[in-house]
Amino acid sequence: MNPSLPATASRGLVWPELISGILLRRYKRFYFIERMDAQVFQPADHIDPEYGRGLRRAAQNGVEILAYDVRIDMQGIELNQNIHCEL
Numbered sequence: 001m002n003p004s005l006p007a008t009a010s011r012g013l014v015w016p017e018l019i020s021g022i023l024l025r026r027y028k029r030f031y032f033i034e035r036m037d038a039q040v041f042q043p044a045d046h047i048d049p050e051y052g053r054g055l056r057r058a059a060q061n062g063v064e065i066l067a068y069d070v071r072i073d074m075q076g077i078e079l080n081q082n083i084h085c086e087l
């Protein structure tokens with residue numbers, strides 16, 4: 001963590017701004033949802049609207065947004081299935 005950046009949206013917006021400017025390769029943003037009942041992924045605009053705007057801007061600029069839920073049992077936790085993203 002960079003202590004010179006505040007713990008608000010401005011720190012969270014660093015990656016979309018950087019990636020959006022250098023899309024010479026294929027970029028993905030991966031969200032690991034640690035729940036078994038998730039059906040849809042979307043940014044929490046009511047908590048951090050700037051992050052939601054930045055995520056949408058990155059997606060519009062070609063960043064692929066992926067979200068997966070998990071399967072949890074007594075053996076452990078593992079990646080389960082792709083969750084629909086609503087941006």
